[in-house]
Amino acid sequence: MTDLASGAGHQRPYSDVEYVFEPHDHSLPDIRAYIRDVWDRRAFMVANAKAEAKSPYAGTVLGEAWQVLDPLFQAMIYMFLFTAIRGKGGSGYFLMVVSGVFLFNFTMVGLGRGGRAIQRSKGLVLNSTFPLATLPLSLLYGGFLELLPTLGVYAVLHLLFGGAIGAGLFTLPLLFILQVAITIGLMLIFATLTVYVRDMSNLLDYILRILMFITPVIYPAAQLQQLPGILNAVLHLNPLFTLFTSYQTVFSGGTPQATDIVQSMMWAMILPVLGFRFFVSRERGFALRLQ
Template sequence: MSQVLDTPPPTSSRATTPAPPDADPADLAALAARHGLTVSGARPSLPQYIRQLWARRHFIAAFATAKLTAQYSQAKLGQVWQVMTPLLNAAVYYLIFGVLLQTRNGVPDYVPFLVTGVFIWTFTQSSILAGTRAISGNLGLVRALHFPRASLPISFCLQQLQQLLFSMSALIVILLAFGVPPAASWVLAIPALILQFTFNAGVSMVLARLGARTPDLAQLMPFVLRTWMYASGVMFSIDHVLRSHAGLPGWVGTLLQANPAAVYIDLMRFALIDSFHASQLPPHVWALAAGWALLAGVGGFIYFWKAEETYGRG
């Protein structure tokens, strides 16, 4: 563990003479520099922060795996709930939206279409919810050990990615059971998931910083995410809705198609379901997916890093 996490160096037992209250700050800075003293908890430079984060990659992976293993440790079915939870959600959505609201009309392979949407949306939803509490919910760890705080939201996103990959086995069984054959396009799921993970991690870091200052944000996020889900085409085809309601303003269709959650969901549907064609994707979809990942990933990381020295204080 000493190779992964740093603890603050022990302070010297040598007595020091306190500086007078009216001492010149420049003289104090020179005195500190002469004795090799630095500000405790000061934010490192961005390149140094990235190096520190990379040095703790094994801790990030181990922490994510441990959290995933402990998540259902008290349940009798244990890790089976990793698959059962999204499947039960999909069953509820099928009953309400597919059967009662008839959103399955005009959508080929609706069950694989729906289950894929639920699984991919759950990845984003769970990552963001966990990221919102990454700092505020782990104050003991943050205050006890010195490590790059970005390790926490990233590890929570990695935990959700591991859970999604575990659940993909059930998704593949559903695809095969409903007559969706394996295809070379399934390989496209790999870059789609990488881009989605980058996007999720970036948004999680933004909300981790906001949640560290405003813990009540964690109570608001479920409502925000539920609204986002209804606009992301999880239970319905955005392309089918736009074609069926030609009178909608153009900006509505643009917002629905450019919605990052919808972009990643549709990319996975295109990769896995042969009846989901390229014509149903928004224009330049891969560039759009990469743009969202770059904006959220890089922007979120820098935004989180700028407040590094404030986490765990107050």
């Protein structure tokens, strides 16, 4: 068999060599251009976030009120169960659980929805060309929109139940920025893994539950730190542990320890860089994996 060569009409035999073209998984694009491209699509991310935040409650009687009621009911259930089991309770414990659940719910939304963002948008990924980081980032912004009304509800509850107010309150903006940074890093890692490891999408819910129980959300941080041996070591590998320890300190009227904040800042600097690099370096292989 022959093949027509381009140009003078010469002929050459077909080769038996089979060429397979695959994207280079570990190459990085121009980072500045990529970030600028993401920023240029901020209108899309905002619109997508608003639609995603409203979609779970479409057609329900209470509508968007569920954004507040759902985490509030979760907190009340946890409080009832642990009060009945541990025989302890009171307004202080209630406020600790409610604040922890409300804030952790933001990270759960980011990791749960954002971690599956590429898989869930298969059609868009296969048929469009744009920076795919916009998909998980827009879902995280949707989680932020859901968090806002819950913070208002918590502020009212904190005052009604006589929660302590101290100077540590001024550290809340910093703590939340650290939480956003840590969540972005973990979210981009999971968003990549769910494409390359199909079972990860099913495992993600279990990972989030484990993460919740090894984070000071429904337990006091001091109680978790009393766990023996390897369990205690696992706690210190959890990037959210010292952050939520600081949250508990603030909402109980104290000031977070400098060591806890420094450790959280280290996670907040390392994870976004690792997550972004891991995601972007493999982004061009997503379409191939999703086919």
